[in-house]
Amino acid sequence: MSRPRTRVRPPAALALPALLAVAFLLLPLIGILSRTQWSELGTHLGSPAVEQALELSLLVSFWALGLSLLLGVPLAWLLARVEFKGKAFVRSLVLLPMVLPPTVGGVALLLGFGRRGLLGPWLEGTFGITLPFHTSGAVVAATFVAMPFLVISLEGALGGLKRSYEETAASLGASPVRVFLTVTLPMVAPGLVAGAALTWARALGEFGATITFAGNLPGTTQTLPLQVYLLLQDRPEAATSVSLLLLAIAMGVLIALRGRWTGTPVARGSAATPAAAAGEAPEPPAPAEPPAARPDDGHWPLHAEVSGFNRLTLDAGPGTTIAVVGENGAGKTTLLRALLGLTPRAHATLRLGDTDVTALPPHRRQVAWVPQDGALFPHLSALANTAYGLRARRVPRAEARAEAQAWLDRLGVGHLARRKPAQLSGGQAQRVALARALAARPRLLLLDEPLAALDQTTRARVRHTLRTHLAGFGGVCLMVTHDPVEAVSLADRVLVLADGQTLQDAPPAEVTRHPRSPWVARMLGRNAWPGTATPKGLELAGGGLLVVPEALPQGSQALAIIAPEAVSVYRERPGGSPRNVWPGTVREVTAVGSRLRVLVGSAEAPDLVAEITPEAAAELGVVDGAEVWTSVKATEVTLVRL
Numbered sequence: 001m002s003r004p005r006t007r008v009r010p011p012a013a014l015a016l017p018a019l020l021a022v023a024f025l026l027l028p029l030i031g032i033l034s035r036t037q038w039s040e041l042g043t044h045l046g047s048p049a050v051e052q053a054l055e056l057s058l059l060v061s062f063w064a065l066g067l068s069l070l071l072g073v074p075l076a077w078l079l080a081r082v083e084f085k086g087k088a089f090v091r092s093l094v095l096l097p098m099v100l101p102p103t104v105g106g107v108a109l110l111l112g113f114g115r116r117g118l119l120g121p122w123l124e125g126t127f128g129i130t131l132p133f134h135t136s137g138a139v140v141a142a143t144f145v146a147m148p149f150l151v152i153s154l155e156g157a158l159g160g161l162k163r164s165y166e167e168t169a170a171s172l173g174a175s176p177v178r179v180f181l182t183v184t185l186p187m188v189a190p191g192l193v194a195g196a197a198l199t200w201a202r203a204l205g206e207f208g209a210t211i212t213f214a215g216n217l218p219g220t221t222q223t224l225p226l227q228v229y230l231l232l233q234d235r236p237e238a239a240t241s242v243s244l245l246l247l248a249i250a251m252g253v254l255i256a257l258r259g260r261w262t263g264t265p266v267a268r269g270s271a272a273t274p275a276a277a278a279g280e281a282p283e284p285p286a287p288a289e290p291p292a293a294r295p296d297d298g299h300w301p302l303h304a305e306v307s308g309f310n311r312l313t314l315d316a317g318p319g320t321t322i323a324v325v326g327e328n329g330a331g332k333t334t335l336l337r338a339l340l341g342l343t344p345r346a347h348a349t350l351r352l353g354d355t356d357v358t359a360l361p362p363h364r365r366q367v368a369w370v371p372q373d374g375a376l377f378p379h380l381s382a383l384a385n386t387a388y389g390l391r392a393r394r395v396p397r398a399e400a401r402a403e404a405q406a407w408l409d410r411l412g413v414g415h416l417a418r419r420k421p422a423q424l425s426g427g428q429a430q431r432v433a434l435a436r437a438l439a440a441r442p443r444l445l446l447l448d449e450p451l452a453a454l455d456q457t458t459r460a461r462v463r464h465t466l467r468t469h470l471a472g473f474g475g476v477c478l479m480v481t482h483d484p485v486e487a488v489s490l491a492d493r494v495l496v497l498a499d500g501q502t503l504q505d506a507p508p509a510e511v512t513r514h515p516r517s518p519w520v521a522r523m524l525g526r527n528a529w530p531g532t533a534t535p536k537g538l539e540l541a542g543g544g545l546l547v548v549p550e551a552l553p554q555g556s557q558a559l560a561i562i563a564p565e566a567v568s569v570y571r572e573r574p575g576g577s578p579r580n581v582w583p584g585t586v587r588e589v590t591a592v593g594s595r596l597r598v599l600v601g602s603a604e605a606p607d608l609v610a611e612i613t614p615e616a617a618a619e620l621g622v623v624d625g626a627e628v629w630t631s632v633k634a635t636e637v638t639l640v641r642l
């Protein structure tokens, strides 16, 4: 990644102490370099005692690394992923060896594992192991001080990993172990490698805890740092040479890691960003006749009964696409997660075809999920991403790749098969995510705002692709959306949720004609005024009276739906005394396709949206703040009983 370089002249008040700090850190290193007898370096480092200490250091540090990995990886995972009581305490405990003076650590180890310590007698009696004055003691001391580096680094990497990657992998059929090995581990690898390298370097340089706990026995516990200490007393030049060796190793590790200690490895690979969408490359035309759905695709009707936050029953025939809409917090995502078996907040009894999948874990349900950001695995190519579900189902590699390539071709992104997600635009990434879900041979497809991240042009194109490919899908597709065009143009049914329950479940045309709530009506671009029926008309909840075409039982609640096209706008009060007429002020004018939408606020009626042509707007002088009159014919009002 290239960063723009701007040269800033630092203020002297900061530059001076900063330079002093650098000099302070550098001087001891220069001291070592200047005092090293370069001609004697070979002799010093080649002496049997140094060789023996080096061997021991390598042995101890690698054992410490191994133990840290064995114990630290699960600990980091628990700290990052599981909520439990005393977590703050455990985290402090992990950090403690980093801030504790190593000699104090050594004393603590003696009291814990030493001969007269808490566990020592049992270790000696049961296993015949005496840690102090034994190489294993040096390993324990090194592990004690070095393991925190691994745990902290890995916990940070795991914490920064979005859960949707692992959840999507599970929805594609990967078992928890497979998810861990193929998604979690590769994605946290930079953090793990950085942590492991620092752990190893810290173990290699360990001194205080080792000498206190394990002693300074040549060949047994006398590692390189301990030898430096010993040599300093009678052969200072040799101590300098050995110090140089340790210094070179430490610097080598730091240079190799450059920035990874603090970096967030995961962020690099995120795809499907709107910014990426802007730079979408021109694409070759999609195949004229998309191949028909695979013959073994089957037909999977759906029956679901959901309880918990969502309380609803859903039945749908094979091939049905249902748009799930509702206000923020209505429970759309919770419904999808319940069907996946991924949330304790709602429980779904789910039957797909003849199979009851309720008791199955997410990876065995054959419910594929495309989360809002696509969650393409950043470390895998588009092709490998698409083949993921097939590989999880143990389809042989070559066959899986060929089938994945066919899906990518069908969705018009076959030429991008080798690219990593970070090299795809938002629209391309969405298509790959869709190809990946369809390739996994699902029986239920869940799309969470599949087009939300795309610009208008890309959205129209991907919507078209989506329609084509959903047409050949033999399962049910549930698609969360906030976009009325998407709901109306892609879905066979619109499921309107409110407070976790079904408010309306009907074909788009029906929902458009008779929306059951003001929110749905507005989402679909209609004016919706709730009110109470009176002999004179509808007494509006927001104040005012609306004359309506039919008489409803007095006192009944109803929603008056008025299409924006049915609203007339005038500069002067219209003659002929139409009854639904109100004075108002233009609050906002927006373009919708080739027409303009005018929001008119009035003291005598709720806000009203009118749709007029730009010519009419120019003629009437419709601009923000203009005083106008609006009218609606009673016959243009549709009433929906609530």
Ligand SMILES: Nc1ncnc2c1ncn2[C@@H]1O[C@H](COP(=O)(O)OP(=O)(O)OP(=O)(O)O)[C@@H](O)[C@H]1O
Binding pocket: 309, 326, 327, 328, 329, 330, 331, 332, 333, 334, 335, 345
């Ligand atoms: N993990 C959670 N713990 C507690 N409450 C939650 C959790 N996740 C969601 N909620 C709550 O559950 C309700 C439904 O949330 P959900 O995410 O399903 O809504 P949504 O319809 O998808 O909303 P949006 O359109 O904003 O995405 C909301 O009130 C939300 O605050």
